[in-house]
Amino acid sequence: MDQDHIRNFSIIAHIDHGKSTLADRILELTETVTGREMRAQVLDSMELERERGITIKAQAVRVLWKGHQLNLIDTPGHVDFTYEVSRSLQACEGALLVVDAAQGVEAQTVANAYLAIENDLEIVPVANKIDLPQASPDAAASEIADLVGEDAGRVLRISAKTGDGVAEVLDAIVERIPPPAGDTDAPARALVFDSSYDQYRGVVAFVRVVDGSFGGREPLRAMAQGTRFEAEEVGFFSPTMRASERLNAGEVGYVVTGLKDVSRLRVGDTLTSERRPAAEPLPGYKDVKPTVFAGLFPTDSDDYPDLRDALEKLKLNDAALFYEPETSQALGFGFRCGFLGLLHMEIVRERLEREFDLDLLVTAPNVAYSVLTKAGEEVEVHNPAEMPREIERVEEPYIRASIIVPKDYVGPVMELNTERRGRFDHMEYLSEERVHLEYELPLAEIVLDYYDQLKSRTRGYASFDYDVIGFREGDLTRVDVLIAGEPVDALSLIVHRDGAYARGRALVDRLREEIPRQFFDVPVQAAIGSRVIARETIKAKRKDVLAKCYGGDITRKRKLLEKQKAGKRRMKQVGAVEVPQEAFLAVLNLDGGKK
Amino acid sequence: MSGSVRHLYVHLPFCASRCSYCDFVTVVGRQGQHRAYVDALIAELDLERSVLAPRLESVFLGGGTPTFTEPAELGRLLRALPPAEEVTVEANPETVTPELAALLRAEGVSRVSLGAQSFQPRLLDVLDRRAGPDDVRRAVYRLRDAKFDNISLDLVYGIPGQGAADLDADLSAALALEPEHLSCYELEAKPGTQFTHAHGAELTRQSEAMESYFERVVERLTGAGYRWYETANFCKRPGLAEGRDLRSRHNLGYWRSRDYLGLGIGAVSTIHGRRWRTTPRLGEYLRALAEGRRPEREVEVLPEPVRRSERVLLGLRLDEPLKVAGLGEAIDSDALQRLERLGLVVRGEDGLSLTERGRFLGGGVTAELLA
Numbered sequence: 033m034d035q036d037h038i039r040n041f042s043i044i045a046h047i048d049h050g051k052s053t054l055a056d057r058i059l060e061l062t063e064t065v066t067g068r069e070m071r072a073q074v075l076d077s078m079e080l081e082r083e084r085g086i087t088i089k090a091q092a093v094r095v096l097w098k099g100h101q102l103n104l105i106d107t108p109g110h111v112d113f114t115y116e117v118s119r120s121l122q123a124c125e126g127a128l129l130v131v132d133a134a135q136g137v138e139a140q141t142v143a144n145a146y147l148a149i150e151n152d153l154e155i156v157p158v159a160n161k162i163d164l165p166q167a168s169p170d171a172a173a174s175e176i177a178d179l180v181g182e183d184a185g186r187v188l189r190i191s192a193k194t195g196d197g198v199a200e201v202l203d204a205i206v207e208r209i210p211p212p213a214g215d216t217d218a219p220a221r222a223l224v225f226d227s228s229y230d231q232y233r234g235v236v237a238f239v240r241v242v243d244g245s246f247g248g249r250e251p252l253r254a255m256a257q258g259t260r261f262e263a264e265e266v267g268f269f270s271p272t273m274r275a276s277e278r279l280n281a282g283e284v285g286y287v288v289t290g291l292k293d294v295s296r297l298r299v300g301d302t303l304t305s306e307r308r309p310a311a312e313p314l315p316g317y318k319d320v321k322p323t324v325f326a327g328l329f330p331t332d333s334d335d336y337p338d339l340r341d342a343l344e345k346l347k348l349n350d351a352a353l354f355y356e357p358e359t360s361q362a363l364g365f366g367f368r369c370g371f372l373g374l375l376h377m378e379i380v381r382e383r384l385e386r387e388f389d390l391d392l393l394v395t396a397p398n399v400a401y402s403v404l405t406k407a408g409e410e411v412e413v414h415n416p417a418e419m420p421r422e423i424e425r426v427e428e429p430y431i432r433a434s435i436i437v438p439k440d441y442v443g444p445v446m447e448l449n450t451e452r453r454g455r456f457d458h459m460e461y462l463s464e465e466r467v468h469l470e471y472e473l474p475l476a477e478i479v480l481d482y483y484d485q486l487k488s489r490t491r492g493y494a495s496f497d498y499d500v501i502g503f504r505e506g507d508l509t510r511v512d513v514l515i516a517g518e519p520v521d522a523l524s525l526i527v528h529r530d531g532a533y534a535r536g537r538a539l540v541d542r543l544r545e546e547i548p549r550q551f552f553d554v555p556v557q558a559a560i561g562s563r564v565i566a567r568e569t570i571k572a573k574r575k576d577v578l579a580k581c582y583g584g585d586i587t588r589k590r591k592l593l594e595k596q597k598a599g600k601r602r603m604k605q606v607g608a609v610e611v612p613q614e615a616f617l618a619v620l621n622l623d624g625g626k627k
Numbered sequence: 628m629s630g631s632v633r634h635l636y637v638h639l640p641f642c643a644s645r646c647s648y649c650d651f652v653t654v655v656g657r658q659g660q661h662r663a664y665v666d667a668l669i670a671e672l673d674l675e676r677s678v679l680a681p682r683l684e685s686v687f688l689g690g691g692t693p694t695f696t697e698p699a700e701l702g703r704l705l706r707a708l709p710p711a712e713e714v715t716v717e718a719n720p721e722t723v724t725p726e727l728a729a730l731l732r733a734e735g736v737s738r739v740s741l742g743a744q745s746f747q748p749r750l751l752d753v754l755d756r757r758a759g760p761d762d763v764r765r766a767v768y769r770l771r772d773a774k775f776d777n778i779s780l781d782l783v784y785g786i787p788g789q790g791a792a793d794l795d796a797d798l799s800a801a802l803a804l805e806p807e808h809l810s811c812y813e814l815e816a817k818p819g820t821q822f823t824h825a826h827g828a829e830l831t832r833q834s835e836a837m838e839s840y841f842e843r844v845v846e847r848l849t850g851a852g853y854r855w856y857e858t859a860n861f862c863k864r865p866g867l868a869e870g871r872d873l874r875s876r877h878n879l880g881y882w883r884s885r886d887y888l889g890l891g892i893g894a895v896s897t898i899h900g901r902r903w904r905t906t907p908r909l910g911e912y913l914r915a916l917a918e919g920r921r922p923e924r925e926v927e928v929l930p931e932p933v934r935r936s937e938r939v940l941l942g943l944r945l946d947e948p949l950k951v952a953g954l955g956e957a958i959d960s961d962a963l964q965r966l967e968r969l970g971l972v973v974r975g976e977d978g979l980s981l982t983e984r985g986r987f988l989g990g991g992v993t994a995e996l997l998a
Contacts, residue, residue, distance in 0.1 A: 551969050551988055575841045576991035577858050579812045581944060583636055583881050584895040587902060587927060590937055596994035608965065 033101045035212045035282035039205050040240065041156075042105045042120055044148060045130035046138035046495070050160040054130060054192035054201070055093075055104060061198055062095035062102070064270055091226070092123075092238055092284045094268045097202045103268075103284035105225065105240075107144070113372065114499050115320045118147050119225040119300045122316060123240035123284065126154035126209030128201065129180060133159040133167035133189070137175045137462055138495035139436045145179055154209045155180045156188065158201060163191040175462050212242075212282030219310040220244030222279070222287075222303040224254070227294050229348040233264065235291040238284075239303060242314060245280040246287065251306035255313035259296045260306065264288040294351040322354045322370025323429045323500055324377055324479055325414040327395035327620075328384070329366030335390055336365045342388035343367060346380060353380060358415065362522035362604055362616035363393060368415050370400070373498075374479060395620045399476045401526060402427040402503050417521040419510045421561065426526075427503040429475040432457070434497045439467050441490040448485055452477035453528060473498075474506060474528075511536050511565070513543070514557040518607035523619060536566040539619060544568040546615035554609050630678035632898055634880040635686045637668060637708065638891030639693040639701075640909070643719075647755040648814060648822035652893030652907045653691050660909070661697040664891075667916035669707045671890050671905075674921055678888055678898055683711035685877035694722040698730055705734035713737055713876040715779075720758035723766035728773035738777040738875075739770055740810070746800035747793055750786045753826070754814075760800065767804045777873065779808035784844060785837045786814050787829045794840055798847045807873045809853065809861040811844045813837075841987060857882060858944045858989055882945050884938045892922075900934060902927045932956065940993050946986075948978035959998040966992055 045051035059065045092105045107120040121127065127148045131137055148155055157176040162169045173187035188204060190197030222239040230236055239246075246252070250263045267275040268285035279285045291297055299320075302313035330339045343355050354370030371377040377397060384390050401413040406422040413419050433454070437445055439461070446456070449471045457470040473482075478498070486494045511532050513523035523543075527535045536558030543556045547570055554570040578589050603610035640654040641661060654660075686708055693701065693716050708714075715738040716731055723741070731739065745751050746760040758766075763780075770778055780801050784794055801809060816823040816830045823830075845855055853861040854874075862873035880887055889896040893907035903924040906912055915922040929937070935957035942949035951958065963979075966972040971985035971992050985992050 551966075551971060551991065573988060573991065574838050576988045577813075577841070577986075578990045579815055579859055581858070581881070581941065582878060583887050583889060583897065584893070584904070586881070586895075586897070586937060586941065590933070590940060593940055593990070593994045593997060594936075596991070597997055600995060 033280075033283070035214065035216070037100045038103070038211055038282045039100055039126065039209045040103045040105060040124045040212060040282070040284055041126045041128060041205055041209055042107045042124050043128045043130055044107065044141065044144040045128075045160075046132070046135070046140045049130055049132040049135065049138070049141070050192045051106075051130055054128070054158075054160065054190075054198070055106065057192050057195050057198045058095060058102075058104060058202065059093065059271060061195070061202065062097050064093065064095045092240075092269055092286075093271045094284065095270070098206065100206050101283070102202070102205055103240075105284060113376070114143070114147070115318060115372075116226065116299055117144060118151065119223065119316070121148050121151045121153060122314075123223055123225045124151075124153055125212060126156060126205065128156050128158050128205070129176060130158045130160050130192075131172050131176050132161050133169045133172040134161055134164045136172050136466060137179055137436065139434045139468075139497040140495065142179060142436065142468060143434050143497040143499065149180070155182070156201070156204050156208055157182055157186065158188045158190055160190055160192050162189050163194050163196065171463065175466070178462065214241070214281035215243045216245070216281040218243035219308045220246055220303075220305045221310045221314055222246060223314050224297060224299055224301045224303060226299055227297055227351070229294050230288075233288050233290065235289045235294050235297050237287045237289055237297055237303065239279070239287055240284050241279045241281050243281055243310070244305070244308075245278045246303070246305065247278045248275070252287070252289075252303050253306050253309065254297055254301040255304055255310070256301045256317040257296065257298060259291065259301075261289045261291055264290050292348075294348055298351055320352055320372065321400070322352065322372060323400055323475055324371045324373055324397050325368055325400060326371070326377060326397040327358050327360060327363065327366055327415070328355075328369050328381070329360065329363040329393045329395070331391040331393055333364045338388065339367065339384070339390055339392070342384050342390060343369070345388075346383060350380070352376065356414075360417075360522045361520060361606070362611075362613070362620065363395070366393075370414060371397075374483070393617065393620075397479045398526065399429050399474075399479060401508070413526075416510065416524040416526045419524065419526055421510065423510075425505055426508040428506045428508060430501050430504045431473055431475050431478065431498040432501050433471045433473050433478070434499075435469045435471070435486070435494055436462065437467055437469070437490050437494045438465055441493060442467050442469065444489040445469060445486065445494060448482075448489055449473060452482060453530075472501065474504075475500065476526075476528075509560050511539075512559050513539060514555075514559060515543070515547070515606045515611065516554045516609045517557075518609070520606055522616065532560060533565050536560075540566040540568045542619055543615060544570055546618045547609070547611050549573040550609055552608075629681050630898075631680050632678045632886045632888050633680045633682070633684040634877055634885055634887040635679065635683055635708070635711070636877070636887055636889040636894055636896075637686065637688045637704070638691065638889065638894040639664075639688055639696050639704075640691040640892055641695050642690065642692045643695055643722075643757065644755070647825065648817070648820055650817040650820050651691065654892075654909055657909075658697060660913070661700045663913050663917075664909070665696070665700040665704045665707075667913050668704060668890050670916040670919070671922070672707065674916075675888055675890070675896075678886075679709060683709050685713040685715070685880060686711040687877040688714075688716045690717055692717070692719045692722060694718040694727055694731075698727060702730055702734055705731075705736065710735065715740055715875065715877055717742065718766070720762040720766040723769050725769050725772065728769045728775070732773045732775065736775075738779065738808075739775055740779040740781065740808075741766055741770075741806075743780045743801065744783045745786060745789075745793075746797050747789075750789055750793065750797075753786055753788060754783065754822075764804065767806070777807045778804075779810060779875070780804065780806045782809060782811045782844075783814050784811060784840045785830070785834075787826045787833065789837070791840070791843070794843060795847070798844065802847070802851050807863050807868060807871075808875065809848060810859055811848070811861065812859050813841060845987075854946070855986075856946045858986065879945075882941045884934070884941055897929070900929045900931075902929055936997055939997060943979070943981055943989060943993050943996075946980075948975055948980045950978040957998055958996055962995045966996060972996070 043051045095102050105120050107117045159169045159172045169189045173184045177184040221243045222241045224237045226238040248265050253260050265288040266279045300317040304310040352372045355367045358368040403411050404425040405420045406424050454471040454473040459469045507529045509529050511525040512519050540556050540558050553572045556568050557564045558566040642653045714736045716736050717740045743763040816827045848861045852867045854864050886898045892912045895904045903926040906923040912922045939957050
């Protein structure tokens with residue numbers, strides 16, 4: 033189809049604001065799926081996505097409307113996938129900005145709307161759920177209009193649930209969103225905006241053809257990574273895979289690559305033909321690096337090989353997932369895994385537990401640090417235990433946090449951000465009632481319980497989104513824990529110097545409670561270098577006897593001692609101190625840490 | 628034909644009432660059955676007699692409250708039992724009448740173990756004990772009048788509500804009676820007892836406050852000239868007792884892993900690597916022996932490694948060195964080195980001993996030491 037009759041768009045919406053429902057209605061109204069095929073929320077295919085109401089993988093569906101080919105590119109719906117969202121948006125000329133007319137604009141909507149504006153997308157604002165009794169379409173329309181600089185009268189008012197106004201949405205897509213303007217005669221270039229792994233066909237790339245065209249059986253190259261392969265098939269989704277002769281400039285579809293590993297074809301890369309390669313790749317490719325790290329350990333050490341296999345399989349489908357073997361003094365064999373963010377971490381954990389039936393221990397997450405050692409060496413540190421002791425400079429990832437709250441909660445939010453080393457950026461009123469705040473914060477300050485705190489201090493009203501903006505130097509220090517003078521690597525922390533005392537104290541107190549008394553006094557210390565910042569002593573036991581032992585008691589007493597002995601065997605030895613696994617868990621476990 | 632077992636235990640389960648903290652096999656009242664029970668004991672003795680050595684070292688009548696048994700029946704039983712160098716009877720203070728004391732003496736009892744527990748009425752109430760402090764004293768005097776020169780008192784510490792001063796007062800009161808022997812037990816909240824139900828949480832709460840009580844008990848009694856010869860047992864040093872060794876010979880038998888025969892319901896025997904417990908059900912016991920057969924028993928075979936472990940765990944309760952010859956496999960040598968470094972265990976020419984601190988931690992130390 034010629035480019036004039038093509039429209040490529042995505043839907044931007046906050047979780048639960050109706051993106052998937054609207055997508056379903058569009059598929060129905062354009063007769064892309066019949067009623068019989070219709071399954072609620074066709075686009076969210078993974079079980080987990082359906083349950084959590086979020087979309088992990090972008091997909092693209094082609095529909096026909098009044099002689100036009102409309103490609104709906106579904107964007108991932110969460111903060112951790114900002115880069116993927118930005119690539120999806122880059123594949124479009126326009127976006128539907130969907131806002132729940134009962135809820136109004138949320139932080140995520142703002143973040144993604146800005147992303148769309150930065151990508152020069154034509155925004156079609158939509159107030160959804162106007163059928164709800166509590167909806168206030170006028171208020172929502174004016175918030176949206178303010179956000180995108182449109183006239184409130186241009187905001188479409190619909191109910192995706194009832195189908196009311198959905199045809200007008202399709203008309204608006206055709207009328208307002210510009211057609212693609214690629215060069216059909218130029219060397220072929222296509223943007224990879226997502227990929228998935230099929231166990232029979234290998235990596236399937238989702239692409240937007242910008243210039244030229246692609247056909248099956250053609251040698252191709254990913255320009256940024258240099259990966260070469262032959263396209264086994266090209267086609268599009270409608271909504272299932274349909275092979276086609278060619279994908280032409282302006283069109284959206286898929287390329288079956290036969291590659292065996294998603295990491296060889298990263299989102300944001302540019303495909304070109306080997307026969308007539310383009311000179312320049314499309315702009316904007318970024319090698320996304322994980323920013324949040326945590327140790328994953330099988331609860332039962334016998335499950336280690338299963339965990340390794342499971343991670344290998346997940347990695348096929350999740351290029352952003354990073355993992356390397358980790359051996360912890362306290363927890364045994366496991367993996368240090370890197371994630372794009374907290375939700376990504378949660379998703380991986382849930383998939384491992386659910387799809388692979390693994391029982392996991394996840395350590396409290398930390399961020400990646402960029403360290404310059406005194407010896408002048410640059411190292412990236414993913415694990416506090418690996419933090420060099422002789423440090424010249426440490427940089428930590430920072431985020432720009434976007435928070436929307438009712439105006440009464442601005443105080444508590446500012447207070448929280450100040451506690452978390454936040455730097456105020458700006459504040460604006462979205463309406464008389466709702467305020468949009470922007471802060472810059474160290475990512476480390478949000479990985480533990482920031483979101484919970486934000487929710488509890490705003491009675492659940494705050495919405496939050498963030499974007500990693502880079503690394504900055506921080507006054508960070510490594511806090512070590514020593515049990516009876518022995519440093520315990522697994523318990524080391526990297527914290528801001530101002531918070532070091534409190535964190536060290538909390539850790540030491542916790543350990544004192546968790547480590548049973550021994551035959552001798554056990555000092556538990558938190559230290560920065562050789563300076564002890566917190567200390568507690570686990571007093572030696574003074575008595576440990578079985579009171580009576582006569583003829584009728586011997587068997588029972590023997591069994592008691594055998595049990596005690598077995599208990600000791602299960603303990604981890606730190607120097608001469610026996611530390612139960614539970615003590616480490618209480619300190620290291622993500623869940624335990626929240627308690 | 629005769630055997631080699633030199634220690635005999637006889638269980639007399641009858642009690643006037645059940646103490647809340649007790650988890651022994653006891654039967655309340657049932658005076659009507661005392662006779663039948665003694666008949667059964669004598670019948671059981673006849674069935675098992677062949678394992679006993681011609682001369683017994685010790686006989687021990689425990690309970691229950693042996694002295695609650697009808698005096699005539701108790702006398703008949705004592706006469707039927709084989710003679711021994713030491714014959715001990717457990718007694719509750721309130722049961723010790725001048726007549727009972729005379730009866731025990733006349734029937735060859737050489738040692739009486741009195742369940743005093745405490746001298747504070749308030750604490751005795753917590754334990755549901757019937758005897759008051761004066762009953763204990765009176766019992767001791769009556770036994771002395773009947774010429775008993777080997778009396779043991781049982782004390783319990785760590786009773787809910789017992790302060791350090793209460794403990795000191797109990798120890799003073801007990802020492803004032805100059806018993807030849809003292810057994811001091813920390814109160815255990817045994818699972819399933821009424822006591823644990825009522826006081827278990829309280830015991831856990833005060834456990835730290837009472838941590839020093841054991842040390843205090845040892846300090847007071849050794850200071851008064853008693854030998855701390857077993858974890859929970861003390862006896863007058865020979866210097867204070869005309870050179871006599873006042874350790875309980877019967878219980879020494881257990882701690883030295885000697886074989887023993889137990890008669891009566893719930894009684895345990897250990898002979899030649901087998902341990903069994905006779906049925907705790909009175910009806911079954913009486914019926915079986917009336918029919919001339921052995922009552923049901925629960926048997927446990929003790930393989931050689933288990934026997935070695937038991938020799939270690941029992942032997943280390945004593946203040947005499949444990950001879951380690953033949954026990955090597957039962958001992959974790961790394962643990963032994965660790966414990967020596969911590970000053971809890973010493974290896975000497977005569978064998979293995981716990982240091983004083985090691986003895987206070989004897990349970991944990993033994994658990995660690997066992998291979």
